[in-house]
Amino acid sequence: xxxxxxxxxxxxxxxxxxxxxxxxxxxxxxxxxxxxxxxxxxxxxxxxxxxxxxxxxxxxxxxxxxxxxxxxxxxxxxxxxxxxxxxxxxxxx
Amino acid sequence: xxxxxxxxxxxxxxxxxxxxxxxxxxxxxxxxxxxxxxxxxxxxxxxxxxxxxxxxxxxxxxxxxxxxxxxxxxxxxxxxxxxxxxxxxxxxxxxxxxxxxxxxxxxxxxxxxxxxxxxxxxxxxxxxxxxxxxxxxxxxxxxxxxxxxxxxxxxxxxxxxxxxxxxxxxxxxxxxxxxxxxxxxxxxxxxxxxxxxxxxxxxxxxxxxxxxxxxxxxxxxxxxxxxxxxxxxxxxxxxxxxxxxxxxxxxxxxxxxxxxxxxxxxxxxxxxxxxxxxxxxxxxxxxxxxxxxxxxxxxxxxxxxxxxxxxxxxxxxxxxxxxxxxxxxxxxxxxxxxxxxxxxxxxxxxxxxxxxxxxxxxxxxxxxxxxxx
Numbered sequence: 001x002x003x004x005x006x007x008x009x010x011x012x013x014x015x016x017x018x019x020x021x022x023x024x025x026x027x028x029x030x031x032x033x034x035x036x037x038x039x040x041x042x043x044x045x046x047x048x049x050x051x052x053x054x055x056x057x058x059x060x061x062x063x064x065x066x067x068x069x070x071x072x073x074x075x076x077x078x079x080x081x082x083x084x085x086x087x088x089x090x091x092x093x
Numbered sequence: 094x095x096x097x098x099x100x101x102x103x104x105x106x107x108x109x110x111x112x113x114x115x116x117x118x119x120x121x122x123x124x125x126x127x128x129x130x131x132x133x134x135x136x137x138x139x140x141x142x143x144x145x146x147x148x149x150x151x152x153x154x155x156x157x158x159x160x161x162x163x164x165x166x167x168x169x170x171x172x173x174x175x176x177x178x179x180x181x182x183x184x185x186x187x188x189x190x191x192x193x194x195x196x197x198x199x200x201x202x203x204x205x206x207x208x209x210x211x212x213x214x215x216x217x218x219x220x221x222x223x224x225x226x227x228x229x230x231x232x233x234x235x236x237x238x239x240x241x242x243x244x245x246x247x248x249x250x251x252x253x254x255x256x257x258x259x260x261x262x263x264x265x266x267x268x269x270x271x272x273x274x275x276x277x278x279x280x281x282x283x284x285x286x287x288x289x290x291x292x293x294x295x296x297x298x299x300x301x302x303x304x305x306x307x308x309x310x311x312x313x314x315x316x317x318x319x320x321x322x323x324x325x326x327x328x329x330x331x332x333x334x335x336x337x338x339x340x341x342x343x344x345x346x347x348x349x350x351x352x353x354x355x356x357x358x359x360x361x362x363x364x365x366x367x368x369x370x371x372x373x374x375x376x377x378x379x380x381x382x383x384x385x386x387x388x389x390x391x392x393x394x395x396x397x398x399x400x401x402x403x404x405x406x407x408x409x410x411x412x413x414x415x416x417x418x419x420x421x422x423x424x425x426x427x428x429x430x431x432x433x434x435x436x437x438x439x440x441x442x443x444x445x446x447x448x449x450x451x452x453x454x455x456x457x458x459x460x461x462x463x464x465x466x
Contacts, residue, residue, distance in 0.1 A: 052195035
């Protein structure tokens with residue numbers, strides 16, 4: 001099971017995410033992981049990805065500390081020990 | 094019983110602010126989505142439902158509704174472009190190396206109720222150019238294919254104005270004919286359907302666009318906002334990028350009624366009297382190149398003779414050191430009441446058709462939309 005930590009900024013829109021203990025998800029890729037997250041927290045995928053399924057420009061996903069390579073197709077592989085962080089980029093004012 | 098004009102909605106860069114009219118003044122009546130940009134908000138007069146389009150910097154565009162005037166909110170599925178739809182490269186593409194890219198929801202420009210006798214119908218105008226329709230009170234949204242597939246868009250004649258891609262910012266439902274709609278698209282122009290959206294006709298005859306090498310194209314104009322006189326639906330007005338234009342034949346032809354030698358030329362917003370098709374209000378700015386208040390002084394210009402003459406209404410408005418601009422959805426009218434909000438967070442209102450103005454507040458965030466309800 002991959003372990004997922006989501007930025008606390010998402011708690012405002014998905015109160016059930018708090019408290020922010022890591023979420024355990026069975027997924028072979030980032031795309032599968034976001035699909036599984038959306039099943040558990042309906043609507044969450046639309047916050048992370050646009051209509052075409054690509055990662056939104058100011059959202060970052062890290063797998064084991066490294067930013068994913070495929071922001072369009074989310075094909076980066078996960079394994080049972082993967083630690084995934086979903087962060088927001090610093091932008092705006 | 095509250096009437097239209099007794100509620101004021103400010104959609105700002107930092108949230109939605111609601112005001113109610115009490116005792117001859119406006120009182121704060123709630124703040125929603127504090128910190129989140131609200132691109133547009135309105136109350137559907139048929140149902141009383143308050144709608145707000147949010148433009149999160151990180152999380153995309155969202156759509157929410159409230160059945161209790163903002164005390165509680167429910168997020169509903171925002172319009173979604175069908176899989177495989179693309180934005181074609183256009184003559185003013187933001188990325189000439191990419192011939193096309195996926196069409197995704199980039200901005201909720203406006204939300205409009207359908208006709209009075211179809212209370213479940215709503216429309217949403219979006220960037221990159223999709224008109225979305227709901228027939229279930231906003232639960233689900235479908236792209237209007239005939240407009241999206243209009244030959245002019247497929248030929249790359251729509252392009253961005255102000256934002257990266259073409260956007261539908263004006264939606265007018267003819268109150269006498271629910272199958273007749275007009276939409277304003279920047280940049281493309283005004284389009285009309287008389288068959289409920291099954292087919293669309295370009296309505297740009299007479300316009301001139303000085304920012305194009307050929308100033309009279311059929312498509313490619315920039316109507317910043319389009320409005321109709323509800324008592325005389327053949328009368329339409331538009332504050333265009335290149336001046337103020339009026340139609341007296343249902344948008345078939347347009348005539349330039351900009352003020353010669355006065356401030357009423359460039360701007361974004363326009364409001365038309367509900368009863369008198371010859372009366373309209375605009376919020377002048379210097380020009381395309383320098384978007385600030387004309388002469389460092391704020392005014393609203395009004396015509397009561399169909400645009401032959403304009404009067405700059407200044408009483409109560411700052412007349413020096415003023416750089417405010419009024420965006421396209423930030424001037425509204427309800428009977429004798431008018432109000433507008435500015436890019437520097439000032440909001441003014443008038444009870445006498447703009448003769449005298451009072452300040453509602455000078456420390457709001459940038460105002461994207463101001464609508465009476």
